[in-house]
Amino acid sequence: MTLAVHATDGGEGRGVDAADWAAVGRELDAQGAALTPRLLDAEACREIAGFYDRPGLFRSTVDMARHRFGAGEYRYFSYPLPEVVAGLRAALYPRLLPIAREWAARLRRPAPWPDTLDEWLGQCHDAGQVRPTPLLLRYGPGDWNALHRDLYGDLVFPLQVVIGLDQAGTDYEGGEFMLVEQRPRAQSRGTSVTLPQGHGLVFTTRDRPVRSARGWSAAPVRHGVSTVRAGRRHALGIVFHDAL
Ligand SMILES: O=C(O)CCC(=O)C(=O)O
Numbered sequence: 195m196t197l198a199v200h201a202t203d204g205g206e207g208r209g210v211d212a213a214d215w216a217a218v219g220r221e222l223d224a225q226g227a228a229l230t231p232r233l234l235d236a237e238a239c240r241e242i243a244g245f246y247d248r249p250g251l252f253r254s255t256v257d258m259a260r261h262r263f264g265a266g267e268y269r270y271f272s273y274p275l276p277e278v279v280a281g282l283r284a285a286l287y288p289r290l291l292p293i294a295r296e297w298a299a300r301l302r303r304p305a306p307w308p309d310t311l312d313e314w315l316g317q318c319h320d321a322g323q324v325r326p327t328p329l330l331l332r333y334g335p336g337d338w339n340a341l342h343r344d345l346y347g348d349l350v351f352p353l354q355v356v357i358g359l360d361q362a363g364t365d366y367e368g369g370e371f372m373l374v375e376q377r378p379r380a381q382s383r384g385t386s387v388t389l390p391q392g393h394g395l396v397f398t399t400r401d402r403p404v405r406s407a408r409g410w411s412a413a414p415v416r417h418g419v420s421t422v423r424a425g426r427r428h429a430l431g432i433v434f435h436d437a438l
């Protein structure tokens with residue numbers, strides 16, 4: 195599918211402030227996912243992809259085949275996060291917060307998220323969720339990511355962002371980002387998105403409100419990546435709650 199890109203000025207590289215966040219919220223309601231304008235230029239994307247070769251930046255490496263998560267590898271950053279990753283995480287959080295709160299209100303759930311990422315991470319850390327969750331993924335031919343949810347404890351921020359770091363069709367083939375939404379009392383809906391380099395895709399971490407006969411109900415959402423057929427694909431994943 196093609197998702198609309200929401201920029202207020204059409205400019206590239208203007209970062210988080212250039213996005214029309216109200217439009218992102220509407221697109222999330224309609225599609226369950228929404229693209230931001232470009233957040234990182236090509237050079238920044240290459241630099242971040244290159245972080246993968248610096249094991250000192252990471253707390254752990256996951257062999258996806260070994261855990262039956264798919265095939266390929268990803269690495270969780272350690273604290274302190276590289277400045278660009280920490281900056282994006284802190285800048286995106288307050289933009290997604292109104293959407294998170296609105297969703298909680300629709301679902302009549304508590305909205306435990308404070309105004310700043312630092313305060314929210316403080317709550318996570320007090321609850322024992324102390325390990326950083328931003329991650330860098332590297333896929334080669336034959337690699338894929340099974341449908342999953344990035345839940346690491348009771349404390350959950352309901353939205354997350356993935357940034358594609360390569361150019362689809364040039365750097366790699368295949369490797370579409372996939373979402374599957376389980377609809378209440380109905381068959382599931384699938385959506386695939388080819389991540390445009392440097393743009394963020396905002397999507398649902400656990401479940402999202404969908405209209406039902408009597409108001410709203412929560413539709414569980416899983417995400418994954420289809421098999422990369424050629425080349426190499428990197429993605430930066432930004433999750434806002436930390437892990438136990
Ligand atoms: O590689 C991707 O596009 C998805 C990675 C992922 O699972 C995530 O960012 O949580």
Ligand SMILES: [Fe+2]
Nearest residue numbers: 343344417431
């Ligand atoms: Fe994920």
